[in-house]
Amino acid sequence: MEVPLIGQGTWMIEGSRESELRAIDAIRTGLDLGLTHLDTAEMYGSGRAEELAGKAIARRRDQVFLVSKVLPANASYDGTLRACERSLQRLGTDHLDLYLLHWESSYPIRETMRAMEKLVDDGRIRFAGVSNFDVAQVKAAQAALPHHRLAANQVFYHLKGRGIERKLIPYCQSQEIAVVGYTPFGRGAFPPPNSTGGKALASVAERNGRTVRQVILNFLTRLPNVFTIPKAGNPEHTRENAGATGWTLPEEDGAAIDRAFPAPSRDTPLAML
DSSP: OOOOSBOEEOTTOOSSHHHHHHHHHHHHHHHHTTOOEEEOOTTGGGGHHHHHHHHHHTTOGGGOEEEEEEOGGGOSHHHHHHHHHHHHHHHTOSOEEEEEEOSOOSSOHHHHHHHHHHHHHTTSEEEEEEESOOHHHHHHHHHTOSSSOEEEEEEEOBTTBOGGGTTHHHHHHHTTOEEEEEOTTOSSOOOOTTSHHHHHHHHHHHHHTOOHHHHHHHHHTOSTTEEEEOBOOOHHHHHHHHTTSSSOOOHHHHHHHHHHSOOOSSOOOOOOO
């Protein structure tokens, strides 16, 4: 399947009636602009984010690459099957395009992946994947899927957290596993305008006629098979996010960002939120 490099995340979109209506509008705006990769999870707002996502995509389901996740506490064989059915009900759909284990569970990975394979065979999901998995964990998940391939690994990825570029991204590329970066603006780690990194980004943005956020999203999706899902919080941000695609960051500007936000020179533990 072809999936947009820039998608829409739904973590913490629930809240007041006004904020929820704004989030629904943001998701619909994103769909109009081609941001049809929509990510949610049963954990987000204890299912409320899935309900809001379902409202946003009503009558437009066929336009959406829809993703949700099972909580590790629910990831036994039977628990995964039940959790998926609850998510489908909240989303108002009969299938997910991608279903992920949110992070490593205390249940054996073979149990969760066996349930994932049944869900694929039953047409309840199209692809199975994981989230917050390092290379060893990805390999274990692959080994637990004898009949279907592991399609994606969703991980924390931003300019100040580039450790996955050392081993995780290359391994996933070699296996044709999509890497989906969440929280691309760092959640509290966004470069201040007056910092060295902030000034470098502003210069790159000005040279390319883009915003700093658009430059960041474009840089983070420069590697093959790497996607990102910034939050769909309001229509303005969604419109800005959509402007991160359809153009190529010049090599010299990519090098400037690389100097300002260098990837670590040694292996680092996989970070997660």
